[in-house]
Amino acid sequence: MNRVRLLTVPAVAGAALVLAAAPALASSTASGSAQADLQPVPVNDAPGVGQAMVEVDGTTLSFMLESTGLLADAPHAAHIHYGEDSMNACPTADADADGDGFLTTTEGAPAYGSIVVSLTTEGDTSPDSGLAVDRFGVGEEISYSRGDVEVSADVAEDIVSGEAVVVVHGVDHDGDGAYSEGERGASDLDPSLPGEATDPALCGVLQASQMGEMPAGGVQTGEAQATTGGVALAAGGAVALAGGALLLARRRTADQA
Numbered sequence: 001m002n003r004v005r006l007l008t009v010p011a012v013a014g015a016a017l018v019l020a021a022a023p024a025l026a027s028s029t030a031s032g033s034a035q036a037d038l039q040p041v042p043v044n045d046a047p048g049v050g051q052a053m054v055e056v057d058g059t060t061l062s063f064m065l066e067s068t069g070l071l072a073d074a075p076h077a078a079h080i081h082y083g084e085d086s087m088n089a090c091p092t093a094d095a096d097a098d099g100d101g102f103l104t105t106t107e108g109a110p111a112y113g114s115i116v117v118s119l120t121t122e123g124d125t126s127p128d129s130g131l132a133v134d135r136f137g138v139g140e141e142i143s144y145s146r147g148d149v150e151v152s153a154d155v156a157e158d159i160v161s162g163e164a165v166v167v168v169h170g171v172d173h174d175g176d177g178a179y180s181e182g183e184r185g186a187s188d189l190d191p192s193l194p195g196e197a198t199d200p201a202l203c204g205v206l207q208a209s210q211m212g213e214m215p216a217g218g219v220q221t222g223e224a225q226a227t228t229g230g231v232a233l234a235a236g237g238a239v240a241l242a243g244g245a246l247l248l249a250r251r252r253t254a255d256q257a
Contacts, residue, residue: 036204083113
């Protein structure tokens, strides 16, 4: 049995959902914020919840990601998804097309689309890093933020318009405390990995929001920063952001300094 606690693999060549070519960057007038309430993906029933917040300024975005309750001591890949031909929504139980009781990333793709941004803790954030799980959050409690992430004009506008989806991956289907093949088998994205490591766990649509002025100093340039203040998770799965520390800081331009 292939059991994995910490995966350190590069992105998988040829996986359409992971290696979708990032479009060339262009100027964009997109500006605004969006946030997603992350809930368990139907069928997979991961015991976790979370929240994502994204702020867009032209073709630059900052993000915050928090989750709790997922598999401890294991990496959880996370991405922003979008597809022109997708529903730009989280999948329903009907997405389990083969009825095997496991909803795979491929089965969920018609709902949320392909990866457009990899929410890594450091380094590259393109779709090429979709499975670079050594650069995602690890463990039962995940909390990090990044700034100065460059995206295409189209992706920036899709996020601001509320048409993008955040998905966090990694489900311990058999409850053995590790990513293992078990009855689930190998991943549909990379047969060298257990399917548990890549199956979607949490999902939420990024809804456009009016958050007002952002507090300064909340995001470090180009790298992840652990947030402060903690997360309070109500029984219904709502995430309370304490002390304003989880809000993303808008980069101040020179004429505002």
